[in-house]
Amino acid sequence: MFISSQIPNIEESEVLLEEELDLEDSALVVFNDDVNTFDHVTNILIKVCEHSVEQAEQCTLIIHYKGKCAVKKGSFKELKPKCEAILDAGIQATIL
Numbered sequence: 001m002f003i004s005s006q007i008p009n010i011e012e013s014e015v016l017l018e019e020e021l022d023l024e025d026s027a028l029v030v031f032n033d034d035v036n037t038f039d040h041v042t043n044i045l046i047k048v049c050e051h052s053v054e055q056a057e058q059c060t061l062i063i064h065y066k067g068k069c070a071v072k073k074g075s076f077k078e079l080k081p082k083c084e085a086i087l088d089a090g091i092q093a094t095i096l
Helices: 010-023 039-051 054-066 077-088
Strands: 026-031 068-074 093-096
Touching: 026 039, 026 054, 026 077, 039 054, 039 068, 039 077, 054 068, 068 077, 077 093
Parallel strands: none
Antiparallel strands: 026 068, 026 093
């Protein structure tokens, strides 16, 4: 027997899904430059983004060869202080 009260309201599900997407819909992007060393960028990613050494090195290589890399995803509120810390370290970054 099919009972319609067991089916969640589609509109409520869509709202909940949208709220979940809003939590991690931003990306912290770091850009390549001719000033910062690989070691500096790697160390900042480890410190600020809590990357492992391997993850930070991979991101640094992508930044170097592709010109930019999304190094962290999350909410704007979560990424803003991380972006500011990266900028304070002399590395160009933004939140998209």
